[in-house]
Amino acid sequence: KDTATEQVTEDMLKEVVDIFISETDTFSLLDIPGTCVSVDADDADAIIARNSQYEEVCRNRAGHGKDVDRSVQTLNGATKNKQVQSNSLIMVDAGKSVMLMMIFINVLNTMTGNIPNHRTAITSFLAALFKYPAERQTFVSGSLKEVEVDGNSLNTELEWELIVLSEKFQHCLLAMEKSILRNNSQPQLAAYRQLAVLEEPGCPVKPDLVEPRKGGTESSQSPALECLWVFSCELSRGRSVSCMAWNRKNPDLLAVGYGGFDFGNQTPGLVCCWSIKNLKWPERVIHCDSTVTSLDFSASSPSQLAVGTRDGSITIYSVHSQDNRSQIVSSRESPSRHMGPVWQLRWMQQELSSSGEEKEEALLSVGADGRISKWFFFKHGFDCTDVMKLKRIQNTKKAGRNKTETMTGSVLTALTPGLCFDFHPTDSSIYLTGTWEGLIHKCSFSNTQQFVETYSKHFCPVNCVAWSPFNPDVFLSCSSDWTIQLWKQDHSKPLLGFTSAQKAVCDVKWSPKWATVFGAVNEEQLEIWDLNLSILDPVIVQPAAPGVRMTSLLFSSQTDCVVVGDSVGEVAVYQLKNFSVAERSQVNFSW
């Protein structure tokens, strides 16, 4: 586009210029013909004729004249406000961090359909990737797009994933966790192990920690319980503790069995193995299918833990390593398994009948179907033989007078649930079992049909029986009828009865250190009794927190501590302080 510019001169301005103006054709933009025609027009007649013809047609139409003009009003009703409630939408934020390794595994899975189980395959893949020079790398995989990543960051990420898999690192972590926690709770752990409290050089020592050491020789200070710590984690919170057991070989390991959140049949149970060295998180966590009702560690193979559950099955777990292969065997498919909850389990050293010297370990269980069974392993499973069936006995009033009369008088073959049993500390063929009806039977392995003796005093289910570890003739029993009874082996009536609170007594245990001391747990408090001091009242009473029921009790064998489990999943460790009981190895009860 050239723009020619001319210089404008004076002459040009004075010139006369002719301009011609012309008109274009008319553009018609809108044309609407009219519908009215003048009467004087040429075709007016034709149009008039057509109009009248149309009127005829309209008039002759059917229904003409019946149309009536009417008007209608729509009524809009008054609006009313109504409120409705619905459940609020619970929104949960969930996040997950995905590691490169997991993407790789999933990709392999979709490509080949074969899950690589071998750790070495994965680690070698990662190591191979790791060896690439640290420049721009491309990470290619089947279904991912080609991604170019910076070499450095990829290397450290891969390295992190490599070490996460290595066992050494996990061991490192374990050691680290224990060291840190030991720092935090050093005074409590020292008190547990009965060591002197560590004094920080340069820090003022707290006076109240040092005092008990000096005051130990005075007997004027009353015995008391001090709570050292509580085992509790988020997995166990809210679940009720049903049973506890120390490991036979490692006295620092405590297995605790938990029930479900409410005491129902279908809720899955949990077993946690706590260690004294780690107060915040259990060493092992085992999830079970139903509420755990009893557990026991084996003495001959200390890493085997037998767990009995509410649906009657007994499972043996190995706590040696935390992996999927921890379940060794289960009695679920066995045809002669218990039909009701397994209330107590015990591994016992049994003498083989033929060769009197050898001792073999067998698992014995008592269940709610009234059978005491001895379990043994065969090729692929686990089966049992019945050692005793707990028959219901009539004529319990005559039990004290004439034993043989009641034995022959039992016509019923109904079985009564057994709740607990205990083996004699020295004579391993005699054991006691407590039943739902309140009777305690002394039985022998050699006689599977009849009880050797029956003790009846309780009229409610007997929750626990315990032989005294110091005096082989004496045992304790506790029941839901609010009492604890002390019996001697050959007397069919109890020697002493103890009541202190009007609540069912859940558990009773003898102290392993002092011959006259035992502990009992009823629903609202923990009681420590010392028969030397008083037979009417417990020496120490520790009430439970409001709303919480204490459910089980264990003495610790090495130190003078008591472990109590309660209904909110907390296992508290108390230390007995100022307990100046003379340690006697044998106590004679003479009445």
Place this chain on the structure above:
Amino acid sequence: MFLVKQAEEVEARMKRIAATKGVIGTLVVNPDGVPLRSTLDQSMTLQYAGQLQNLVALARSTVRDIDPQNDLSALRVRAKNYEIIVVTGDYLMITIQKLPE
């Protein structure tokens, strides 16, 4: 899968350690001295990694000089207000914990 579960457990344990009462920070360092994971800020991480690298090497050589079969497993440095715990394997895991009163 078992390995995935293990990896998740390791992550959970690391989180628990970092959340324990009194712990100021944790870091994991590879044998070359490159920090792999850390809960502290960059400058502190590099400082700790650098300083402790020397100390760990010295401690390790001390242990090995006395008994060549032996190896260093852990090292703790206790100061007035805090304690540095180093657990060694192939990799160093370092935790700084504030001491309770």
